[in-house]
Amino acid sequence: MITWKNGLDCCSWDGVTCDNETGNIIDLDLSYSCLQGTLRSNSSLFALHHLQSLNLAFNNFCTSPILPELSVFVELRHLNLSYSNFLGLVPIEISFLSKLVLLDLSENYKYDDMIGTQRLKIENTGFKILVQNLTKLRELNLDFIDMSAVLLSSFMNLSSSLMFFSAVECNLQGELLPNIFSLPNLLDLNLDYNDFTVSFPKSNWSRSLESLTLSYTSISSKIPDSIGEFKNLKTSYLSNCILTGSIPSSLVNLTKLTTLDLSQNELIGHIPSFVVKLEQLMDVDLSFNNFTGVLNLGVFLKLKNLQLETLALPSCNLIEFPPFLNSLKMLRELDLSENKIGGQIPTCGEIPSSICKVSSLISLGLARNNLSGSIPQCLGNLANLSSLDLRGQWPEEYFLRLLNLITVDLSNNRFEGPLPIPAPTTQLYFSANNKIGGKVSPLICNATELRILDLSNNSLMGALPECFMSFSKNLSVLNLRMNMIHGVIPRKFAKDNKLRTIDVSRNRFEGTLPRSLLHCENLEVLDLGNNRMKDTFPDWLGTLPKLQVLVLRSNMFYGFVSSPREARSFSELRIFDLSNNNLSGPLPVSYIMKLTAMMYQDKRQGKPQYMGDGYYEDLVMVTMKGLEIRLVKILSVFTSIDLSSNHFGGELPVNIGNLKSLKGLKFSHNNLTGYIPLSTGNLTELEWLDLSSNKFIGMIPQDLADLTSLAFLNLSENQLSGPIPRGRQFNTFNSDSFAMNPRLCGFPLSETCTNNPREIPSWRAILMGYGYGTVGGVSLGYIVLGSRKFEWLTGSLERKGANMRKKWRRNARRSYQR
Structure with missing residues (x-):
């Protein structure tokens, strides 16, 4: 808003667009303008009666309500109030804006330690009138609004012109009726993280739908054969939906599919070889189901264009490494953990499909297999690798320093030997619940980007290096519990550090507490x-x-x-x-x-x-x-x-x-x-x-x-x-x-x-x-309680982290596509 100065034509101001003939302001874009304060009914904003587009997103209106005075903008086509800290009820007057094509009220909330999260809320009557009156609506985004009072039967009145509809984590409950899957112009449907059941139609699916996201809902049924009618479907996220039965063969009809996520369900049977005809597939996640038999990885070799960017096959009964790895020139994330892969990790140059040849890899997960032998040094050549999960095999002490890793997880095994030293770029380092011994090397203080360091439940001994409490100002979690470390706690805690958790319990520390702990203002x-x-x-x-x-x-x-x-x-x-x-x-x-x-x-x-x-x-x-x-x-x-x-x-x-x-x-x-x-x-x-x-x-x-x-x-x-x-x-x-x-x-x-x-x-x-x-x-x-439950918790946190990463990746891709 630097150009907003008296004496200048307001039509030349940033974010202002005027009608060329009448000179009236028709478009006002104040997004990301650092606006702060309460929006009041006597604001001069409401004098702009000719507005056709209003964007107030990504500002801070200090929990003020959305005002009913917005109804004066009778010509409005686009209204975006997202991420702006509006609270209260969505006024029913919004439904008077009958020319609206886009309405975005998403992500308006405030968190309070005492009363929890407060959200923008819409009542059932208000929503029902809104969808009845806004018949020209093409995009509707209500993410994170409290819609717990809204009856899902109101979705019957959604406009047939609707192309994009998103209501993520809105506390929706009840049964989602099948009509929503038949909206003739719908391209993108995103309703994940809600507590409703889903009834799929037996036929008459929308032929236009390109993206379907229902993760973390309760479908609790088989994937119907009729899903093959989604001829234009490109991305499908159906993770954690309690899906049962086998994967239907009709998925072979979804020839435009680029992303398929069926992870964390209760699917059974063999993983079908339908993928050979889905030539556009780039991201596949079939992890954590109840599949039987061994997946024949050879079917992937029949694909004409191996463009996979993500391949997640944890817990899929694999017994060998995919023979086509060196053909995946675009592969960025590979997760083969919790399988039955035996023998050594392929050594660089020995096997044509060597992992070391996949130079595009960013994330590699090989946890809980039957691997043995040494880890190939050629992994150090993977310049883009930032996340490595090798739980189940033990790296040499200095091996990790060769890799440009951000995340290292070696926890929950029986590893012995000295503590591997992470690379200077590592941010998350977990090696808890092993039998790692010896002293903590001062070289660990070179890992200045560490945010989480968990070395708990090992056999570490000796005194800590003096640099240990001050080497990383980004460190938020330090966990050394259940070791045999002795001596005094290092006396120097850095000023302005970010330590949130310090756990050094069940060791042999002596002496007094260092007063520099007072520098830990976030503790x-x-x-x-x-x-x-x-x-x-x-x-x-x-x-x-x-x-x-x-x-x-x-x-x-x-x-x-x-x-x-x-x-x-x-x-x-x-x-x-x-x-x-x-x-x-x-x-x-x-x-x-x-x-x-x-x-x-x-x-x-x-x-x-x-x-x-x-x-x-x-x-x-x-x-x-x-x-x-x-x-x-x-x-x-x-x-x-x-x-x-x-x-x-x-x-x-x-x-x-x-x-x-x-x-x-x-x-x-x-x-x-x-x-x-x-x-x-x-x-x-x-x-x-x-x-x-x-x-x-x-x-x-x-x-x-x-x-x-x-x-x-x-x-x-x-x-x-x-x-x-x-x-x-x-x-x-x-x-x-x-x-x-x-x-x-x-x-x-x-x-x-x-x-x-x-x-x-x-x-x-x-x-x-x-x-x-x-x-x-x-x-x-x-x-x-107990060690048995600890494995459950670890798995839960792994999946939570994976789900967060998938969600970020998915949202980033959507933003780019839109």
């Missing part, structure tokens, strides 16, 4: 548990503004926990674990009552949210319900406090019930005194409470019995008195929960209350209690 997870660190409580960590997980358990921290230095000290903390140390003095009540992140119950709905990002999700050990549990994923709503096995004295805070989102509370094995506060009955999310081995007196608050989520309780070894409350959950606890309190009486103890006799609860009441505890605890779904 969310700090896990130093199970080491040999000897220091006073690091209250200065409370100034880190984003810290959510602090685990100092099982070290040698000592002394009093002094009062907070800052008014909002540890205000974002959700997991606070100081257990099994030598801390003493009064219980740190002033810290506990400043844990404001635990004071608000999460009201967000939809899919569970986990800490981490698309490449890495955090893991932590907690003592939960009397057991030490490994949380392979941490729900963003998970909260717990564990100060057990220290030497704290004093009383529990009277208003501890303010921590309304607390899931677990463990203060056992201290010297705490006084009464159990009545406000504990306000902890309605509480699932486990352990106050055992202290000196509490008085009666157990009756309101505790009404905590329907409470599944574990231990009040043993105190000086409590009086009758044990009766209620849904208390009826399920056995005598161990109350043992060694001489003055307690009533069920489930053998001592009866002489002054207040009570009946033994019925089994029906006991079962009701178990039911409530199960709903409150297990259904939350934040526990993923």
Whole structure:
């Protein structure tokens, strides 16, 4: 908008187009103009009554609503309000713009930590009127709008002139009726990431459709033979749709097909050889189905023009490398992981179809095969290779430095030997869950582009190189847990670093914490548990503004926990674990009552949210319900406090019930005194409470019995008195929960209350209690346990990453084509 100056003809301004005869402004394109603020009804914009095209995309209108005053633009043909931070309801007045040919309202949302994602929303009536009135509409993009109130029967009224329709991740539910596949002019249909079922038509498919995307919906049926009627279909994305049965032979009729994605379904039978007639195919993904038999790769040799750019055949029962690799001059992504390929990786020059000849390769996946022998050095000649997955075979220590790799994943095997050194260009490096030994070489500090470094669960030993905490300002995740590294944590953390997660738990680190940790202003997870660190409580960590997980358990921290230095000290903390140390003095009540992140119950709905990002999700050990549990994923709503096995004295805070989102509370094995506060009955999310081995007196608050989520309780070894409350959950606890309190009486103890006799609860009441505890605890779904489950999680994250990459690639291609 630099050219927008007084005294100049406005028709010469950037983004402004005028009618040559009348001089009226007919086209206003203000996209990417850094506009910010609320759009108001008295804006001079609404004086431009002759507008035929209005583009306000990629600006920030600060969650202001889309105004009904837009209806004044009666001549409007194109309206684009995408990516502009509009919220509220789509006004029904949009449907008055009867000449619209293009309407794009996509990607208008705002994320808030407390209430989750807020979206632009359209009601059923508004949508129904919109599609009835906009009969000239050719392009309609509603991606990420909340359409949960829209009935899919409204799609019956979509304009027959519609050519492009996209409603990705719109919370659509119900049954998608087959008429949408018969719209006569439809070229591109994209409805993925919705929760509806799909009914395919038995015939009368649209002959015009070129792109069909229904990934992550619930088709839950066979691919109909009638799909062969899509004569002009070029791209088909049907991943993760619960497709069953075999691939129909009618796909052979789709001769213009360039992209076929049927991955992550339940398809069975042999992979058909129909590909020999699909000469335009460039991207094929048939991974993670239930195919039987061995795919005859020789059929690919019959293709006249091998133009494949992507070939993904994981878990397809392959027993050999494709014999045509050296013919794929354009191949960029090759994934043959989780097959039964045996023997050595072809050595450069020995086999005509050698992998080393595919110079265009960017991504190579060979994980979990039966490969043996050394890895050919000629892979170092693949100058474009940026992602390598070799899980299942072990590279030499310095091999990776020869490759220009961005992603390296060697995790979840039994590899031994020294740690391979990544290339300076590597950004993501995973080698967790192996038997890698020896010291961490200082050469790793040359990998200055690293964003994620996960070396956990190996046999690394020795001290870390001094450069280790400051070699990459881009590093966001550092995971060294479960090794045998000793010495002090390197003292220098770089200023302005991006570290989000530091996990050095279960090693042999000694000494004190480096104060330079204060440079980690983005830190969310700090896990130093199970080491040999000897220091006073690091209250200065409370100034880190984003810290959510602090685990100092099982070290040698000592002394009093002094009062907070800052008014909002540890205000974002959700997991606070100081257990099994030598801390003493009064219980740190002033810290506990400043844990404001635990004071608000999460009201967000939809899919569970986990800490981490698309490449890495955090893991932590907690003592939960009397057991030490490994949380392979941490729900963003998970909260717990564990100060057990220290030497704290004093009383529990009277208003501890303010921590309304607390899931677990463990203060056992201290010297705490006084009464159990009545406000504990306000902890309605509480699932486990352990106050055992202290000196509490008085009666157990009756309101505790009404905590329907409470599944574990231990009040043993105190000086409590009086009758044990009766209620849904208390009826399920056995005598161990109350043992060694001489003055307690009533069920489930053998001592009866002489002054207040009570009946033994019925089994029906006991079962009701178990039911409530199960709903409150297990259904939350934040526990993923054990090594078996770890493989499931790893696979899940792999597929999530692959799906993200496919989605980016797909969107980029669409943008280019349009």
